[in-house]
Amino acid sequence: MQLVSFIAHIEEEFEDLPKGLIVGETAFRQLDGWSSMMALILIARIDSEYNVNLSAEELAEAATVNDLFDLVKARVAI
């Protein structure tokens, strides 16, 4: 599981944002177009790509894209 492809999946869901804007340090909740709906969309995308289900509580702990990546990576590795 690579950060670059993980970011590419997130970028696809934020379709109005220019490519390259999202990096590991990005605080995704601060992005234009973020809403609680986006949280569900990201959870669904992560489920579809990695077969990992993050809970609402786990998502709430993640501030940056890196945090999210680490959460998913730890679960994929199991």
Place this chain on the structure above:
Amino acid sequence: MAIFSISGVKLAGIATTVPMHEVSNLDFETIPEAERKLFVRSTGINKRRVAKKGTCTSDLCEHAANALLKALNWNPEEISVLVFLTQTPDYITPATAALLQHKLGLPKTCMALDVNLGCSGYPYGLSLVASLLRNMPGAKALFLAGDVSSACLSEQDKSAAPIFSDAGSATALVQDSTAADMHFNLETDGSGYEAIIIPQGGYRNPTTLESLQYVEESPGIIRNKTNLILNGINVFNFSVQIAPKNARALMEHLNMDQSAIDYFVFHQANLIINESIRKKMGLTLEQAPQTLHRFGNTSSATIPITIASEIQAAISKKPCRLLLSGFGVGLSWGSAIIETNGMVCLPVIEADL
């Protein structure tokens, strides 16, 4: 383990009633326009059906039941079993099934009871009614299911209000020794009871003046403690994991391949959930029809509405084998495999209710 089969009960017919009045989610004023569009695209729900103030689930079900009795040419006097499945009854006490027995003109020799289940309710209710009928030679039953969710939602809660629509359904069953077996796999996990809940107004947390105060929980979410709360992410995770697993377990139990099922009728939760389930199971849109864009999430009525709306024509041409899958509040979930040999299925009825 609640995997079981019931023989000798036939599904005679289905009718569904929705209110005429439609509300567009693009007009949901408490959130910005861009978020409304994202909501509609993601959930697949652009319009919802909202009952008139004062209309109860029992009114919609009564309407559907009368239409169904007429279409079947059944006399109300012949009904021996009435099950009313809802989370929005007329009263806390008495059971609404008793009122419906009277309103529908069913005989006093009819047993009638309420069941408190939501999105998992359709397969659950079918199993209950079929279990009761199997030992009553020639007996007939009505299974009524639905919700007027608009009555318990806050119109200012973007996380719940735009998802739900109101509807009532009526399903007729009859004891018939020639009928194909019905198969069920029903499950429960009460540890998730808070994922979908009305926290106050029951007897654990009775209504107080404070219960009725509207509070802004977060931007776009204003509600009181007697309104329904929905934890969208946790419901997603639960649904996409258990619905395919439960359906597969039932098919495996019966040594039945997915290709042996003509249609998979899933509870219509929202498009993100339904698409995830459909893709996980490798089903086409034709195999797993959707009605979210037309009727939203109508709780226990989504399965009969989807049958009536999307596969009524196919059912009228030839017998079909259907896998029905419901999942949600409880947490509670289950599936049923049924056959529609000669079943009467009315198109969805729009009523001024």
